[in-house]
Amino acid sequence: MRKHIFNAGPCKLSDRTLENTAKAILELNNSGQSIMEVSHRGKEFQAIMDETVALMKEVLNIPDNYSVLFLGGGASLQFCMIPYNFLKTKAFYLNTGTWATNAIKEAKLFGEVIEVSSKDKNFTYIPKNFEVPADVDYVHITTNNTIRGTEILEDWSFNVPLIADMSSDILSRPIDVSKYAMIYGGAQKNMGPAGVTFVIIRKDMLERVADRPIPTMLKYQTHIDNGSMYNTPPCVNIFAVRETLLWVKEMGGLQAMNKLADERANMLYQAIDESKIFYCPVVKEDRSRMNIVFVLKEEYKQFEEEFAKYASARNIVGIKGHRSVGGFRASTYNACTIKDVKALVQAMKDFEKEKV
Amino acid sequence: MRKHIFNAGPCKLSDRTLENTAKAILELNNSGQSIMEVSHRGKEFQAIMDETVALMKEVLNIPDNYSVLFLGGGASLQFCMIPYNFLKTKAFYLNTGTWATNAIKEAKLFGEVIEVSSKDKNFTYIPKNFEVPADVDYVHITTNNTIRGTEILEDWSFNVPLIADMSSDILSRPIDVSKYAMIYGGAQKNMGPAGVTFVIIRKDMLERVADRPIPTMLKYQTHIDNGSMYNTPPCVNIFAVRETLLWVKEMGGLQAMNKLADERANMLYQAIDESKIFYCPVVKEDRSRMNIVFVLKEEYKQFEEEFAKYASARNIVGIKGHRSVGGFRASTYNACTIKDVKALVQAMKDFEKEKV
Numbered sequence: 001m002r003k004h005i006f007n008a009g010p011c012k013l014s015d016r017t018l019e020n021t022a023k024a025i026l027e028l029n030n031s032g033q034s035i036m037e038v039s040h041r042g043k044e045f046q047a048i049m050d051e052t053v054a055l056m057k058e059v060l061n062i063p064d065n066y067s068v069l070f071l072g073g074g075a076s077l078q079f080c081m082i083p084y085n086f087l088k089t090k091a092f093y094l095n096t097g098t099w100a101t102n103a104i105k106e107a108k109l110f111g112e113v114i115e116v117s118s119k120d121k122n123f124t125y126i127p128k129n130f131e132v133p134a135d136v137d138y139v140h141i142t143t144n145n146t147i148r149g150t151e152i153l154e155d156w157s158f159n160v161p162l163i164a165d166m167s168s169d170i171l172s173r174p175i176d177v178s179k180y181a182m183i184y185g186g187a188q189k190n191m192g193p194a195g196v197t198f199v200i201i202r203k204d205m206l207e208r209v210a211d212r213p214i215p216t217m218l219k220y221q222t223h224i225d226n227g228s229m230y231n232t233p234p235c236v237n238i239f240a241v242r243e244t245l246l247w248v249k250e251m252g253g254l255q256a257m258n259k260l261a262d263e264r265a266n267m268l269y270q271a272i273d274e275s276k277i278f279y280c281p282v283v284k285e286d287r288s289r290m291n292i293v294f295v296l297k298e299e300y301k302q303f304e305e306e307f308a309k310y311a312s313a314r315n316i317v318g319i320k321g322h323r324s325v326g327g328f329r330a331s332t333y334n335a336c337t338i339k340d341v342k343a344l345v346q347a348m349k350d351f352e353k354e355k356v
Numbered sequence: 357m358r359k360h361i362f363n364a365g366p367c368k369l370s371d372r373t374l375e376n377t378a379k380a381i382l383e384l385n386n387s388g389q390s391i392m393e394v395s396h397r398g399k400e401f402q403a404i405m406d407e408t409v410a411l412m413k414e415v416l417n418i419p420d421n422y423s424v425l426f427l428g429g430g431a432s433l434q435f436c437m438i439p440y441n442f443l444k445t446k447a448f449y450l451n452t453g454t455w456a457t458n459a460i461k462e463a464k465l466f467g468e469v470i471e472v473s474s475k476d477k478n479f480t481y482i483p484k485n486f487e488v489p490a491d492v493d494y495v496h497i498t499t500n501n502t503i504r505g506t507e508i509l510e511d512w513s514f515n516v517p518l519i520a521d522m523s524s525d526i527l528s529r530p531i532d533v534s535k536y537a538m539i540y541g542g543a544q545k546n547m548g549p550a551g552v553t554f555v556i557i558r559k560d561m562l563e564r565v566a567d568r569p570i571p572t573m574l575k576y577q578t579h580i581d582n583g584s585m586y587n588t589p590p591c592v593n594i595f596a597v598r599e600t601l602l603w604v605k606e607m608g609g610l611q612a613m614n615k616l617a618d619e620r621a622n623m624l625y626q627a628i629d630e631s632k633i634f635y636c637p638v639v640k641e642d643r644s645r646m647n648i649v650f651v652l653k654e655e656y657k658q659f660e661e662e663f664a665k666y667a668s669a670r671n672i673v674g675i676k677g678h679r680s681v682g683g684f685r686a687s688t689y690n691a692c693t694i695k696d697v698k699a700l701v702q703a704m705k706d707f708e709k710e711k712v
Binding site: 018032106231232234 | 357358359361363364365366367368369373374375377378379381382383387388389390392393394395396398427428429430431432433435436440458461462465542544548549550551552569571572573574586587588589590591592593596671673674
């Protein structure tokens, strides 16, 4: 029986993605070959790569002066590629949690980092109205913080290039791509399976590359020049991304995804806010729609393990909070349904009735 | 209808790999979740990762003082990671073709490279009896050259650490791992689908790390310390590697793979050597068992396109030579069957009858 999946990533994917990827693994389009067997240089895979790039541009409404890449290595590899390519003297990083902290660590290997952080309150809010010096090479933000459950829900704008890690909220709402110099992320939340990383990069960024020798695989120019095929790409993972993008289109595009994200999040946050035993530690205005963190109030803390089991018995999986935070976290990415959320809300209510 | 697949990589995989991966994408072990949906930190995926590592150790008979990693990014990323980690002053590279040339390019960013090459004869042989200076940090070789069709069929030994790119012949014969400090490669030939890279590294190599700041994702220590899970690994690709390793075991392990490789290669090279219209440009003793290069003799060159179509009409795919070399290349990796090879040999013979 299919579970109610709230995993933080890898996470629930659309039925279309799963069914069509499984089918293509057995045979791709009557080619007599699997998607895992066709040459990445052959016409079958080139068509998939081209369509996936075109779908990204269409669904996200990406202007013509941007390139779209699909690479291996994960968003964590981007943490070093970004400063390797673009940090000449100093960069500004907004530190909103674990992933931003990891990105900052890599940037410091290449230059000075100016940091504004919400660490003072355990990353439970998004810093706002901060000053960005005019002479930084770029600003780096993490738009959604999977572990702490905060999210930047608007497209910010600065007078310097803005680079955003959108690993965990890409495709959840329409965005104004033109406000960003680069957007990147691992696919394994809203976009597809783990093993492929997307990069949306404004072409003029390539004129800003730092004056240091950069290994070929770590240069954005390499991958742009070769249409993401300098080396063999993760073909089956890209295929699954294509299917997910087609599913997003079928569902009504990013307007529909945005509406669904609101519905899921509102339903869950309402249940948490009305609960006598659970609460959400994140300030209301910065609450993530993708990762909904909720913990037991002090007097009910002893029931943590019990609620985990209670939910599990109702086929709810993946709600344990990150090991660094504890409590619970429901990750409600695009493929998470209202039915899934209702099952969780009901479990919370029923459990509360037994305990209060 | 299933084709006779001779793609150079990605390439033919075992039926077991395709069928079980497709099944796990629909549902993994009655978990109610897809292999693309389960958390990489959960017990389901951890068991897959652990088993895949254990199978690698078993099948390749890897001694205890080695770590086995599965990473993203491709073997091309290893080309820079190796010198980043281990090149202090100079390294020795054997240049046997395109991939070795690419590896050398990256090494030169980090130090001096001493190179012995077979470029003088278009990489149609493997240099032997060369001197390796005692003071190099390591020796780097590419054991099989997919484009030119040469292969090092023995385990060499040096007085300095030996690092081997075995992307295209790993698992094709028993190897003495203890002679290597590190073995690595992309999975997309004998091991599984594109999108995952294996690294077998002797633990004492970590004491030899160069004294330079290395980005976290590019440090071998990072991935060893985190059991290949510092960041989210390419889960479905690793699952397919596990299935391929189980298939290799079922088939009789590396002894059986070695025998099959001989049978396939002998059958094809014999047909080529007996042919009046085809020949193999590679010296006999260095011919690859994985990538069998054959070209039309000068007087038959005009039939190149025609033979490509002729083979294609017989459901033979992937035999076009690399664009840098031309002619033909049959890649006969582990999952390529004697039946596939017979179909190709028959096509070559029948075509020859029509033309001579």
